[in-house]
Amino acid sequence: MKTVFRVGVLVTVFLAAQPPNPLTAQDSQFGIRGLGTPGKWESVRARTTGGAFGPFDAFSPLTDAVLADVRRMSASVTNGTSWRSVDANGTQSSLKGTRFPAMVIAGPVTPRIVVGGGFSTYLDRSFGVVIQDTIDLRGVQQPITDEITSDGAIADLRLAVAARLSSRLALGVGLHRITGSTRVIAKRTFADSLNYRTTTARDEVAYGATGGSASLLFDIRSDLRVAGWFRSDSKLRADVGGRTASENDLPLTYGTGVQWRAGARAAIAGTVMWRNWGSVHSLPNAHDTFNWSLGGEIGSPASPFRLGLRGGQLPFGVGKAPSEVGYSAGLGRQFSGGRGRLDIGIERLQRTGAGLTERVWTVLLGLTVRP
Amino acid sequence: MTRRLGYVFLLVAAACTENATAPGACPNFCPSDSIAIKDTIYTTIIDRDSSFLGYVPAYQAEAMTAADVPGVVDSRAFFTTDTVLDRVTPKVGDTTTVAKTMDSLRVRFVIVRRPQNTTNLRLRLYRLPVALDSASTFLTLDPAFTAAPVDSLNINDLLALPAIGDTQTIRLWGDSIRVDAAGHVLQIHSIDSTLAVYFNLDSLHAPFSVADTGRSAWGVRVAADSFASVTLGTTESGSNAPLARWFYHYTIPDTASATPDTVAQKDKTVPNRFDSFVFEPPNPSLDSNLTVGGAPSARTLLRVAMPAALRDSVDVVRATLILVPVNAVPGVPSDSFKIEAHPVLTDLGAKSPTATSVAGTTFIHIGSADTVKIELTNLVRSWALDTTLTTAFILGQVPEAASYTEIRFYSSRTPAFRPALHVTYVKRFRFGNP
Numbered sequence: 001m002k003t004v005f006r007v008g009v010l011v012t013v014f015l016a017a018q019p020p021n022p023l024t025a026q027d028s029q030f031g032i033r034g035l036g037t038p039g040k041w042e043s044v045r046a047r048t049t050g051g052a053f054g055p056f057d058a059f060s061p062l063t064d065a066v067l068a069d070v071r072r073m074s075a076s077v078t079n080g081t082s083w084r085s086v087d088a089n090g091t092q093s094s095l096k097g098t099r100f101p102a103m104v105i106a107g108p109v110t111p112r113i114v115v116g117g118g119f120s121t122y123l124d125r126s127f128g129v130v131i132q133d134t135i136d137l138r139g140v141q142q143p144i145t146d147e148i149t150s151d152g153a154i155a156d157l158r159l160a161v162a163a164r165l166s167s168r169l170a171l172g173v174g175l176h177r178i179t180g181s182t183r184v185i186a187k188r189t190f191a192d193s194l195n196y197r198t199t200t201a202r203d204e205v206a207y208g209a210t211g212g213s214a215s216l217l218f219d220i221r222s223d224l225r226v227a228g229w230f231r232s233d234s235k236l237r238a239d240v241g242g243r244t245a246s247e248n249d250l251p252l253t254y255g256t257g258v259q260w261r262a263g264a265r266a267a268i269a270g271t272v273m274w275r276n277w278g279s280v281h282s283l284p285n286a287h288d289t290f291n292w293s294l295g296g297e298i299g300s301p302a303s304p305f306r307l308g309l310r311g312g313q314l315p316f317g318v319g320k321a322p323s324e325v326g327y328s329a330g331l332g333r334q335f336s337g338g339r340g341r342l343d344i345g346i347e348r349l350q351r352t353g354a355g356l357t358e359r360v361w362t363v364l365l366g367l368t369v370r371p
Numbered sequence: 372m373t374r375r376l377g378y379v380f381l382l383v384a385a386a387c388t389e390n391a392t393a394p395g396a397c398p399n400f401c402p403s404d405s406i407a408i409k410d411t412i413y414t415t416i417i418d419r420d421s422s423f424l425g426y427v428p429a430y431q432a433e434a435m436t437a438a439d440v441p442g443v444v445d446s447r448a449f450f451t452t453d454t455v456l457d458r459v460t461p462k463v464g465d466t467t468t469v470a471k472t473m474d475s476l477r478v479r480f481v482i483v484r485r486p487q488n489t490t491n492l493r494l495r496l497y498r499l500p501v502a503l504d505s506a507s508t509f510l511t512l513d514p515a516f517t518a519a520p521v522d523s524l525n526i527n528d529l530l531a532l533p534a535i536g537d538t539q540t541i542r543l544w545g546d547s548i549r550v551d552a553a554g555h556v557l558q559i560h561s562i563d564s565t566l567a568v569y570f571n572l573d574s575l576h577a578p579f580s581v582a583d584t585g586r587s588a589w590g591v592r593v594a595a596d597s598f599a600s601v602t603l604g605t606t607e608s609g610s611n612a613p614l615a616r617w618f619y620h621y622t623i624p625d626t627a628s629a630t631p632d633t634v635a636q637k638d639k640t641v642p643n644r645f646d647s648f649v650f651e652p653p654n655p656s657l658d659s660n661l662t663v664g665g666a667p668s669a670r671t672l673l674r675v676a677m678p679a680a681l682r683d684s685v686d687v688v689r690a691t692l693i694l695v696p697v698n699a700v701p702g703v704p705s706d707s708f709k710i711e712a713h714p715v716l717t718d719l720g721a722k723s724p725t726a727t728s729v730a731g732t733t734f735i736h737i738g739s740a741d742t743v744k745i746e747l748t749n750l751v752r753s754w755a756l757d758t759t760l761t762t763a764f765i766l767g768q769v770p771e772a773a774s775y776t777e778i779r780f781y782s783s784r785t786p787a788f789r790p791a792l793h794v795t796y797v798k799r800f801r802f803g804n805p
Contacts, residue, residue, distance in 0.1 A: 027391060029400045035805050088396030096390045128392030129401050137410060137795060146406050148800075149392060186800040188406045190688070197748055199406070199686040199797040238803040245803025283805055318399045355399055 027097060027126050029086055029356055034283055034316025035236065035248055036154060038275075039101055039121025044078050044366030048330025048345035049295025050308025052269040055215070055227035055257040059104045059368055061120040063215035063229040064172025067162035070114045073107030076368035080347075087357045097126065106160075114162045122156040125182045143191035152182030154207045154236070168219040176211035178233060178250075209236040209250060223261040227271075230254045248282055251275040251315075268296040277315035287321035289313040295328075302334040306345070314351060322353030330364065341368040404801040409685075410793075412693070417790040418783050419674045422662040423721035427772040429666040430505050430647035433608040434483055434773035436706065437494075437593040437648065438600035443701045444775045447516050447592050448480075448603050450613040450646035451503045455585030455639065461623040471619040471637075473579035475572060478589050481611040482566040484602035485526070486705040492527050492595040495520040496570050498577070499588035509649040516590055521577070522553075522570045529557035529568070565604070565611065579617070586644070587615060600703035602773065606643045616640045650775045659784045660697050663710050664735075664768035665777035672715070672723065673790060674763040681755050681794060689795040690751035691744050692731065694780040695788040699740040706776050707736045708768055712745055714753075715763040725765050732769075735778050743780070744793075751794065 031037035040047060041062040046054040054062040058069050059076035077100065084095040099121070106116030128149035134141050160174035182205045190196035211233030219225050233250035255273030262268070271293050278288040291312025297304045308328040313321040330345025343366035351358040395401045429435065438446040458468040478496060485492065499515045529549050536547035549557045556569040579585060593599045604611020616638055623633040654665035662669040673692075681687065692712065711732045713725035730750035733743055747764070754762050768777070781788035 029393065029396070032400050032402060033398075033805065086393050088394065088400060091394050091396065093393035094390070095393055098389070126389075126391050129395030129397075130392055131395040131397055131401065131405075135408065137408070138793070146395075147392065148395075148402050148406075150402075151391070184800075184802045186406055186802075188408075188688075188797060195689055195746065195748075196795070197688045197752070199688050201406075201686065201797075201800040201802075203800075203802045205803045240803045245801070246805070248805070355396060 027082075027084070027095070027124050028314065028351060028358060029088065029127065030314045030317050030322050030351060030353055030358070031124065032127050032129065033318075034286060035280065036123030036125040038123060038315060039153075039156075041102065041120045041156075042078075043076055043102060043104070043368075044330060044343035044345050044364045045297075045306065045332060047078075047347060047364055048306040048308055048328045048343070049269065049293070049297060050310040050326065050328055051291075051293035052257065052271050052295035052308055052310075053259070053267075053297065053306075054293070055217075055229060055255070055271060056225060056259045056269060058106060058116075059366075061102055061104055061118055061156070061158055063217070063227060064116075064158075064160035064174040064213055065162050065170045065215040065217040065227065065229075067106050067114045067116040067160055067172055068112075068164040068170035068217065070106045070108060070116065072370045073105075074368060074370045075105040076103070076366060078102040079365045080362050082360050082362040084358055084360045087359075089355050099124075112164045115160070116162070117157070117159045119158065120156050121153050122178050122180075123154040125150050125152055125154065137196070142196070145189045147187045147189075148185070150182045150184045152180060152205075154178055154180040156211075158213075160213075170217040172215045172217075174213040176213060176231075176233065178209035178211060178236065179207065181206045203240055205245065206239045207236060208239070209234045211250070213253075225259045225261075226256065227258075228254075228256045246282070249280050251277045251279060251288075265300060266296065266298045268294075270294045273312075275315065280315075283316065285316055285318050287313060287315055287317065289315050289321060291324075302338070304332050306330045306332070314353070317353040317356075319354040322351055322356070324349060324351045326350070339370050342366070343368070403804055406800060407798045408688070408795065409798060410795045412791050412793045413678060414789065414791045416676045416678060416792055417673050418676060420661055420672065420782050420790060421721075422657050422660070422669050422671045424657055424662075424669045425667045426670055426767070427666075427668040428505065428647075429649075429772050430645060431607060432666065432772040433605055433770045434602045435605050435646065435648035436600065436602050436650070436774040437591050438650070438703060438706065438775065439593055439595075440599065440701075440703055444650050444652070445509075446600075446648055446650035446775050447509070447512065447590055448646075448648040449499055449503060449507075449512065449588060449590030450606075451499070451501055451588035451644050452586055452615045452641040453644050455579070455617055455641050457579065457581050457585060459621050459637075461621065461635070469621050469624070471621050473574055473617055473619045475574060475618045476577035476587070477614075477616045477618070478570040478572065478577075479614040479616070480568055480591060481604040481613070482526070482568065482601045483604050483608070483611055484705060485566070486595070486598045486600060486703060489595045489598040490527055491525065492599065492601070493523055493525050493593065494568060494601070495592045495594065496522045497590045497592065499590045501580075501583045501586040501588045503588050503645055503647075505645075505647070507647070507649065509651040509653075512590065512649055516592060520592075522555075522572060524551070524553070524555040524568060524570065526557070526566065526568065529555060532557075585617075585641075587641075589613070589615065598703040598705065600706050602706075605646045612643060613646060614640055614643075654775065654777055658779075659782060661694070661766075661780040661782045661790070663766045663778050663780070664708065664771075664774070666772040666775065668768060668771040669777060671766040671780070672720070672763060673766065674718065675754070675792065677754050677762050681751070681796065682758070683755070684799045685755065685796040687748065687752045687755050687794060687796045689793075690747045691793040692747050693791040693793055694743040694745070695790075696740050696743060697779040697781060700735060700737050700776055700778050702737045702776055704737050706774055707734060708774060708776050709734050710745075710766055710778070711769050712747060712750070712764045712766050714750055715761050715765055718761050718763050723763070723765065730764055735776075737776070743778075747792075751792070
């Protein structure tokens with residue numbers, strides 16, 4: 001088992017050493033016309049419960065107060081590979097991507113205070129569109145192909161402190177630095193490649209913002225826990241070549257959740273969350289969103305089975321807000337006497353909006369180590 | 372457990388491939404900005420345009436034209452050979468020489484370009500005075516060219532003959548040949564379809580002139596039912612040069628025995644001293660228009676004032692030079708020619724050095740007054756990106772000074788038809804906006 005533990009540590013270190021840029025969540029075509037696709041601030045454990053365990057799982061970067069549950073220095077990393085089918089007005093396409101959407105590392109500095117940090121995806125901006133058209137050039141109908149790609153994401157770097165104020169109440173606050181960049185390419189090729197040269201524009205867009213979060217965790221009874229959280233961020237600035245290209249407001253985020261433990265071998269939870277993306281005034285198709293989740297975990301703590309259900313809305317889309325429904329399931333397995341835990345899961349998402357439907361299968365893999 | 376973990380991570384690693392590109396459902400699911408293309412004809416950015424004469428004279432050209440188009444041009448090609456000694460040392464080490472007896476002469480011309488559909492295409496061979504040089508003109512040579520020809524051959528008739536390809540012919544000629552009843556030989560080059568024609572002249576038709584130290588000069592005129600024009604290779608073209616080959620014999624006196632003297636049969640290909648062509652009427656002198664071609668050759672220098680809009684922030688995808696001819700180029704359709712644009716490295720006017728690379732090229736069709744367009748995309752792209760480059764180029768004929776043909780374009784002095792640059796470019800994509 002020592003070998004397993006070493007492997008776990010090595011993999012965690014390796015994954016944690018990845019730069020923030022590729023640490024992106026699932027992409028969506030709905031995010032192309034907006035600021036991006038919001039990331040899911042959840043570990044594999046939380047995600048396989050539909051996100052319902054997010055505010056109660058210390059390794060989900062959703063809330064800060066839950067870090068107070070961390071008793072030892074610990075680290076967790078999440079990996080997900082998605083297969084996405086897109087149906088845009090009858091045009092089908094299949095896409096694939098592998099992402100590292102979240103990493104959390106935390107440890108107690110005093111018996112009551114825990115400090116943690118890590119990164120997660122705030123907005124994913126990886127996409128590529130191919131547009132074929134015919135334009136009139138010099139009096140001749142000229143077929144063209146445009147390919148516009150964006151590769152990167154906006155990451156949320158978090159430094160958080162959680163304090164257990166009493167045996168029933170924990171409070172957490174976090175500072176967030178929202179940063180990241182995307183490599184963007186706009187390329188046009190002409191069918192008449194003999195006379196018209198392919199044109200390619202490349203650039204790198206750097207993003208930056210700051211934010212703060214606060215949350216609390218209250219145990220109403222020994223088996224019933226509620227959580228509440230709030231987050232506010234500054235304007236998101238996009239710089240191209242040192243020049244500010246745009247500034248957009250980021251939403252307020254607030255939500256609440258409840259978890260009930262039915263003994264030592266079962267727990268269920270549910271959450272609701274609101275984000276006022278509609279305040280991003282410069283974007284005409286931004287919508288406020290409401291998301292909910294419901295999930296449970298059964299079995300021994302060493303090897304639980306998880307199920308989850310989620311629903312809600314995406315912030316960017318034509319007309320009314322696109323909807324998202326997801327189902328997930330997963331397993332966890334402790335090893336090395338509880339010093340490590342491997343979580344695997346599978347998630348099915350369906351996103352529906354005006355003119356577009358996306359169906360996503362995601363295989364999730366998470367590793368948590370407590371050296 | 373270790374093995375299972377390994378499998379899981381191998382699976383994850385194998386899955387690390389990306390495919391994020393899908394057909395765009397625009398405008399709702401595409402970026403807000405799009406690739407914007409602009410198409411503009413800049414009519415005033417070409418200025419300070421001039422033509423200059425005398426870059427390549429006819430006698431330095433890599434080809435020469437023989438043509439006879441009534442009312443348009445009469446062009447005649449010629450060459451003269453080097454000295455041929457009339458005596459020879461019969462044996463190595465001998466201090467005495469014996470006289471050569473010249474038996475015959477074979478004169479070769481290589482036709483590098485000819486009209487394909489004309490009929491009864493003939494070459495007429497004339498013997499010219501040997502004192503030919505760059506001062507020779509159409510008028511000074513006219514008496515020799517209007518005398519009776521020494522010989523004549525019909526190219527169409529030769530082409531219609533069956534090829535002789537027996538092993539002996541191949542051994543001697545290197546390829547199959549066609550021979551008419553008069554002994555004229557035609558050989559089609561296997562690589563580029565040029566035609567080599569040979570006149571076989573006996574000593575009556577080609578007497579050896581001791582007074583001229585064995586030098587001889589030969590000229591050709593062309594005739595046909597229509598479109599009489601051929602382009603011949605010159606010494607500058609290398610293997611296509613006109614050639615004169617003397618066949619002779621001499622007697623080797625046998626002083627050591629009672630056996631009769633030996634007769635040696637020899638031949639000698641004589642190096643050329645000079646070749647060129649003359650034509651009437653000559654190219655008109657330069658005027659306010661832009662001239663390209665002719666002999667001696669004229670080139671045109673065009674300077675471009677690059678607009679600020681084309682610098683840095685746009686991507687040029689196509690740039691086309693537009694030139695309006697003053698009139699159609701007269702002549703034979705097969706004399707259509709190519710003109711090339713070469714970037715100027717440093718603007719020194721007529722003597723500006725040019726890059727060896729070709730920025731653009733086009734074909735000028737005889738008899739057509741259509742607007743001439745030359746694609747200069749790469750050149751204009753380089754100007755847009757590199758402000759240190761000289762924004763000028765020179766137009767020249769290819770090959771230069773090989774023909775009577777020249778084209779004249781309206782210059783910037785004629786505002787309605789001045790040279791223009793048609794540029795298609797893509798504006799900078801506005802990244803960073805949702």
